[in-house]
Amino acid sequence: LRETGLIALGDKGYHGYDTTGHVITPCKGRNKPESQKDANRAHARLRAPGERANAQLKTWRILRKLRCCPRRAGRLAKAIHVLQNYEITAG
Structure with a gap:
């Protein structure tokens, strides 16, 4: 990602994975300030289409044992x- 200049949106499991800032993850923890909650909502809205597309692809059996x-x-x-x-x- 660094070489191409692209940025990826990761889930909370990727938190701390990329120290260069090319993988953006939502904020962790409870009792977050409203600004962090808003940022997490925006992050989820951006990730949602890709998550839906992956879920749809998984329903097609042809891709399971390709x-x-x-x-x-x-x-x-x-x-x-x-x-x-x-x-x-x-x-």
């Missing part, structure tokens, strides 16, 4: 995404 080139896996994931969107809009 034994092919990683490039083909990416193409399969894109095809699944298209089918999933079609199913949602048509249903």
Whole structure:
């Protein structure tokens, strides 16, 4: 991430993993000030679409025991995404 200049949003399990600031995690602990609660809510809103997409991909059995080139896996994931969107809009 550092080399490409990208920033990732991690969950609380990644807290302290990256000291360079390229993995942003929500604030931990109880009785947080309102500003930290707001920051955590914003963090969750940004992560939610990716979490939903991963959950949808996991429901497709073809990806469970995939034994092919990683490039083909990416193409399969894109095809699944298209089918999933079609199913949602048509249903």
